[in-house]
Amino acid sequence: GDSVTQMEGPVTLSEEAFLTINCTYTATGYPSLFWYVQYPGEGLQLLLKATKADDKGSNKGFEATYRKETTSFHLEKGSVQVSDSAVYFCALSETGNQFYFGTGTSLTVIP
Amino acid sequence: DTAVSQTPKYLVTQMGNDKSIKCEQNLGHDTMYWYKQDSKKFLKIMFSYNNKELIINETVPNRFSPKSPDKAHLNLHINSLELGDSAVYFCASSQGQDYGYTFGSGTRLTVV
Numbered sequence: 001g002d003s004v005t006q007m008e009g010p011v012t013l014s015e016e017a018f019l020t021i022n023c024t025y026t027a028t029g030y031p032s033l034f035w036y037v038q039y040p041g042e043g044l045q046l047l048l049k050a051t052k053a054d055d056k057g058s059n060k061g062f063e064a065t066y067r068k069e070t071t072s073f074h075l076e077k078g079s080v081q082v083s084d085s086a087v088y089f090c091a092l093s094e095t096g097n098q099f100y101f102g103t104g105t106s107l108t109v110i111p
Numbered sequence: 112d113t114a115v116s117q118t119p120k121y122l123v124t125q126m127g128n129d130k131s132i133k134c135e136q137n138l139g140h141d142t143m144y145w146y147k148q149d150s151k152k153f154l155k156i157m158f159s160y161n162n163k164e165l166i167i168n169e170t171v172p173n174r175f176s177p178k179s180p181d182k183a184h185l186n187l188h189i190n191s192l193e194l195g196d197s198a199v200y201f202c203a204s205s206q207g208q209d210y211g212y213t214f215g216s217g218t219r220l221t222v223v
Binding site: 031034091 | 142144201203211212213214217
């Protein structure tokens with residue numbers, strides 16, 4: 001069945017450091033891939049997405065590239081800010097009836 | 112504002128009580144969902160409805176019963192609440208595989 005595996009946290013970085021959060025997936029067909037962000041006390045917000053192989057999703061300085069050959073969708077940001085502290089979820093969907101989420105990676109950015 | 116709204120935001124109740132959480136979306140999406148998020152932030156799908164029809168019903172105790180009076184509403188009723196039901200419950204909606212979810216802000220349920 002479909003599944004998503006993302007790196008375990010928590011991750012702690014200094015401001016302006018480079019961020020990578022790894023995400024790999026298992027799917028039977030051609031899924032769409034997503035990154036969601038959850039700030040403390042809030043619901044999940046869509047951060048970026050990619051719907052086919054080699055697509056790059058980007059938003060707010062974050063990027064992720066849909067790599068079919070490595071079944072990966074790693075999240076990157078060149079220079080993190082304190083305001084990026086949140087929990088990040090990788091997710092996939094093949095049908096729209098269900099989205100499969102990773103376990104979440106908590107990021108704390110310290111000044 | 113276009114959104115997914117769920118009420119209440121906080122719910123504190125005693126074991127054995129029955130409670131409901133309401134969810135409404137004005138985005139015109141056909142599919143709505145309920146997710147449970149535990150204390151470790153793990154998200155587990157509970158139910159999925161497409162145009163008022165139940166699509167996904169995961170292994171959830173039958174004390175949990177979803178109701179969708181129309182495609183813009185998906186309510187969650189919980190009977191005989193237990194301590195283990197304490198969690199944050201998220202409603203979400205989607206217009207298809209390529210579009211992702213729009214989540215509500217969550218209902219933090221605490222059973223004492």
